[in-house]
Amino acid sequence: MDEDIPMLVPQEQNISSTSMRTAPVPVTIITGFLGSGKTTLIMRLLNDNTHNKKIAVILNEFGSSSGIDKSLSLKDGKITEEWLELANGCFCCSIKDSGVKAIENLLKRNKSFDYVLLETTGLADPGPIASMFWLDEALQSELYLDGIVTVVDAKNISNYLDETKVGLNEATKQIALADRIILNKIDLVDQNTLSSLKTRISAINSVAKIAETVQSKADIDFIFDLHSFDHHHKDPFEKENSMQLEHAVETVKTVAFTVNGVVESKKLDEWLQKLLWEKSIDKEMEILRFKALINMGDHHKYIVQSVLELFDIQKGQEWGSEEKTNKLVFIGRHLNEEMLRKSFAECLEDL
Numbered sequence: 001m002d003e004d005i006p007m008l009v010p011q012e013q014n015i016s017s018t019s020m021r022t023a024p025v026p027v028t029i030i031t032g033f034l035g036s037g038k039t040t041l042i043m044r045l046l047n048d049n050t051h052n053k054k055i056a057v058i059l060n061e062f063g064s065s066s067g068i069d070k071s072l073s074l075k076d077g078k079i080t081e082e083w084l085e086l087a088n089g090c091f092c093c094s095i096k097d098s099g100v101k102a103i104e105n106l107l108k109r110n111k112s113f114d115y116v117l118l119e120t121t122g123l124a125d126p127g128p129i130a131s132m133f134w135l136d137e138a139l140q141s142e143l144y145l146d147g148i149v150t151v152v153d154a155k156n157i158s159n160y161l162d163e164t165k166v167g168l169n170e171a172t173k174q175i176a177l178a179d180r181i182i183l184n185k186i187d188l189v190d191q192n193t194l195s196s197l198k199t200r201i202s203a204i205n206s207v208a209k210i211a212e213t214v215q216s217k218a219d220i221d222f223i224f225d226l227h228s229f230d231h232h233h234k235d236p237f238e239k240e241n242s243m244q245l246e247h248a249v250e251t252v253k254t255v256a257f258t259v260n261g262v263v264e265s266k267k268l269d270e271w272l273q274k275l276l277w278e279k280s281i282d283k284e285m286e287i288l289r290f291k292a293l294i295n296m297g298d299h300h301k302y303i304v305q306s307v308l309e310l311f312d313i314q315k316g317q318e319w320g321s322e323e324k325t326n327k328l329v330f331i332g333r334h335l336n337e338e339m340l341r342k343s344f345a346e347c348l349e350d351l
């Protein structure tokens with residue numbers, strides 16, 4: 001591993017050009033265990049001419065140049081330092097510092113990017129990376145986190161999930177935190193294996209939609225513009241039947257429930273602090289991701305999201321003809337459903 005690779009800049013860009021962008025640029029985190037098909041997916045997206053996006057791919061290889069080596073096989077590529085400039089206006093680069101500032105600077109240097117794909121290493125835990133990009137609107141960043149897409153190797157994922165370590169393994173966390181799951185390499189497994197894999201993945205994360213693919217060929221719409229972390233996200237329960245499955249083997253699982261009543265915003269905020277910051281509701285519980293649709297008694301839905309300790313409450317669309325209710329979904333380890341239900345009930349207005 002070469003630790004001395006410098007921060008990479010595009011040599012041929014007009015450094016003085018200020019951004020013409022008015023809206024922030026979406027960032028999609030592409031994660032997945034070693035060899036699952038992340039690069040295959042990215043190459044496909046770069047070479048697809050139906051989406052009209054100028055994509056900047058950031059390979060978060062932390063000093064290794066392997067990502068770039070792989071990317072050299074991209075069609076019509078031209079290498080500029082550690083940048084690969086593609087004929088369709090997209091760029092590929094490897095940076096050691098994948099922090100928000102580094103990527104913002106990168107965007108400033110090239111006004112034509114309108115989408116960022118951030119590929120993590122196979123062993124990365126996407127939680128801290130997602131927390132870094134999930135910024136408060138008040139910070140007026142040029143970036144916003146659009147979603148987390150996890151590529152899963154259908155042939156090998158069971159072995160990775162079975163791996164017993166004291167903590168949670170990365171493969172489990174990558175599935176737990178996903179908004180979308182690309183279950184790839186299905187050509188290498190039979191129907192029974194595929195079906196039990198889907199059950200197992202849904203037991204960990206029953207909210208993320210799953211696409212079954214060969215060569216990571218998922219629909220463009222399945223990946224781009226998900227708005228998973230903002231109020232444009234319609235419903236955290238968009239996947240039908242997103243209720244939890246009983247699957248005793250998994251330590252990480254989904255718990256989902258619905259509660260009627262009107263929630264008081266102050267109490268909700270205090271509950272989230274206790275749940276995610278103080279962990280005083282149940283010390284054992286480790287919540288990786290939480291999504292909820294909340295009824296605060298007015299015409300709007302409120303959407304709550306959390307990734308690790310970060311949380312956010314946003315005003316969403318109007319309820320329309322739907323029944324006003326509170327839907328909650330938790331993904332994490334050692335989830336205590338009884339305590340979750342009991343403690344949440346204290347956020348409700350007294351009748």
Ligand SMILES: Nc1nc2c(ncn2[C@@H]2O[C@H](COP(=O)(O)OP(=O)(O)OP(=O)(O)O)[C@@H](O)[C@H]2O)c(=O)[nH]1
Pocket residue numbers: 032033034035036037038039040041070121122151184185186187188213214215216
């Ligand atoms: N049989 C089969 N092979 C696939 C499929 N998708 C990708 N591959 C192959 O699997 C290998 C790994 O794919 P990559 O896209 O490089 O995987 P990756 O997740 O980027 O790998 P790392 O960066 O090393 O973690 C390559 O040889 C691909 O050609 C698939 O659906 N079926």
